[in-house]
Amino acid sequence: MKIAIPVNAKSMESAICQSFGRAPYYLFYDGEEGTSEFKENSACASQGGAGIKAAQLIVDEKADVLLTPRCGENAAQVLRGAGVKMYKTMNDSIRENIQAFKEGKLSELRDIHPGHHRG
Amino acid sequence: MKIAVLSGKGGTGKTFVSVNLAAVAGDAMYVDCDVEEPNGHLFFKPGAVKTRQVAVEIPLVDSERCTGCRVCVDFCNYHALAWVGGGVKIFDEICHSCGGCIILCPEKALTGKEKVIGQVQRGKSEAVTVLSGMLNPGIPSGVPIIKELLKGTEEKERVFIDCPPGSACIVMETVAAADYCILVTEPTVFGVHNLNMVWELVTLLGKPCGVVINKFVETENPAEKYCAEKEIDVIGRIPFDAELGLLNSNALIAVREKAKYGRLFGDLLARITGEVWL
Numbered sequence A: 001m002k003i004a005i006p007v008n009a010k011s012m013e014s015a016i017c018q019s020f021g022r023a024p025y026y027l028f029y030d031g032e033e034g035t036s037e038f039k040e041n042s043a044c045a046s047q048g049g050a051g052i053k054a055a056q057l058i059v060d061e062k063a064d065v066l067l068t069p070r071c072g073e074n075a076a077q078v079l080r081g082a083g084v085k086m087y088k089t090m091n092d093s094i095r096e097n098i099q100a101f102k103e104g105k106l107s108e109l110r111d112i113h114p115g116h117h118r119g
Numbered sequence B: 001m002k003i004a005v006l007s008g009k010g011g012t013g014k015t016f017v018s019v020n021l022a023a024v025a026g027d028a029m030y031v032d033c034d035v036e037e038p039n040g041h042l043f044f045k046p047g048a049v050k051t052r053q054v055a056v057e058i059p060l061v062d063s064e065r066c067t068g069c070r071v072c073v074d075f076c077n078y079h080a081l082a083w084v085g086g087g088v089k090i091f092d093e094i095c096h097s098c099g100g101c102i103i104l105c106p107e108k109a110l111t112g113k114e115k116v117i118g119q120v121q122r123g124k125s126e127a128v129t130v131l132s133g134m135l136n137p138g139i140p141s142g143v144p145i146i147k148e149l150l151k152g153t154e155e156k157e158r159v160f161i162d163c164p165p166g167s168a169c170i171v172m173e174t175v176a177a178a179d180y181c182i183l184v185t186e187p188t189v190f191g192v193h194n195l196n197m198v199w200e201l202v203t204l205l206g207k208p209c210g211v212v213i214n215k216f217v218e219t220e221n222p223a224e225k226y227c228a229e230k231e232i233d234v235i236g237r238i239p240f241d242a243e244l245g246l247l248n249s250n251a252l253i254a255v256r257e258k259a260k261y262g263r264l265f266g267d268l269l270a271r272i273t274g275e276v277w278l
């Protein structure tokens, strides 16, 4: 089970990023091995569908679940299309959220906001 | 001559100034390029309106031909394409119709399909030809509508372009087409901040410009000071005037209602014409 989380820095001690599409890094955490890997978000400052590009990265890394405070409609479409499940984080601690997810304490993400981009 | 009327933010009096200038010029054209919120037509109330749809091309994928090389997904600067579940997914509302993916697809799996993004209306109000662009909600870019509007501006001697507010790329499009720019501002510190943004834009594009201070009360104000520092001409000062405000909020054209406003804008027009022909 591979878990993806938008984060502010390349560290397990850093905070979860409040924006999914504009996060500077994504953490990919392997639930079985307990290993973690950080990937840079090349689209964080880009125009247009940053959320779509970010979702593409999550899908390409073959993550099974995404833990995030929020997510845009367009990104959610990409993630759903690839069968990635989305869960809502409860605070900004990476470790606490991974733990909570493993214990089945996180709920599915419901508040998907409409993606609105003008260029 | 094409005169672009700009302001750093909405509600400064940009439409008020351009509508009244066009009305006082008589045989002129007013072009509303504020396509997200066009309201010049509310003042002019043009008759004999003709409407034309504006469409752009967005890609359509033929999944039989697509081999999944992802060239298109990697190319799209706006991230309007994603590779999901073994197929290309196209986000219409993000696509800017650059056409790049259609050209680049090695399998010719992408073709263009038309999508209506808004319309252009053309009518007459007394001697003024009124052109308005209207962008449908949720469309990422109004630039194609502005291009369509500007195509129609060659036929008149005097054209007044009511630009979109701000200084984004859509504003560049309208400024690039102009011979002279009028920057409308309020005399406040906040007004100056926005004025500076548009001034930088027109200067970057090398266009001559002048400032009109709206809701002017006294000579000592931040806008006046700013213009003196930057050596920008203040070509007009429109006094703070309750009557003017009332006419404007009732969607009436001041120069058509009162002779004294006709003189105010007539003087401004003469000044601009002088600047352009210098």
Ligand code: SF4
Residues within 6 Å of the ligand: B061, B065, B066, B067, B068, B069, B070, B071, B072, B073, B088, B104, B105, B106, B107, B108, B109, B110
């Ligand atoms: S470039 Fe053409 S063949 Fe390649 S993924 Fe895109 S649509 Fe398919």
Ligand code: SF4
Residues within 6 Å of the ligand: B058, B059, B075, B076, B077, B078, B079, B080, B081, B094, B095, B096, B097, B098, B099, B100, B101, B102
């Ligand atoms: S036409 Fe341009 S903006 Fe639209 S999807 Fe293709 S590459 Fe992206």
